[in-house]
Amino acid sequence: xxxxxxxxxxxxxxxxxxxxxxxxxxxxxxxxxxxxxxxxxxxxxxxxxxxxxxxxxxxxxxxxxxxxxxxxxxxxxxxxxxxxxxxxxxxxxxxxxxxxxxxxxxxxxxxxxxxxxxxxxxxx
Numbered sequence: 001x002x003x004x005x006x007x008x009x010x011x012x013x014x015x016x017x018x019x020x021x022x023x024x025x026x027x028x029x030x031x032x033x034x035x036x037x038x039x040x041x042x043x044x045x046x047x048x049x050x051x052x053x054x055x056x057x058x059x060x061x062x063x064x065x066x067x068x069x070x071x072x073x074x075x076x077x078x079x080x081x082x083x084x085x086x087x088x089x090x091x092x093x094x095x096x097x098x099x100x101x102x103x104x105x106x107x108x109x110x111x112x113x114x115x116x117x118x119x120x121x122x123x124x
Contacts, residue, residue, distance in 0.1 A: 074102055
């Protein structure tokens, strides 16, 4: 009877060793909850960064490292739309117009809490 349970034990041990998901974790992209959807700029997003993960003075360097590692580049229009300076008591993050490739590279970072459409993208 004990020998009949050996395959069950082997299967159980193997199932613990196999990871549940082979794909990397992505930060969720939230849908806009603003009452006026027209106020959302096309391709504009706000990226919320987890507390104590990225130095606020080095957000630009962090973004450059992420994009260089992924082999992705931002167009001049996208670079000029970047907002790296925020009051951290309101939100810790960055904002700007991001292409699908850039957004994909950012969403794979463990420092990113969530991404949402940039309805409140600040003007300079």
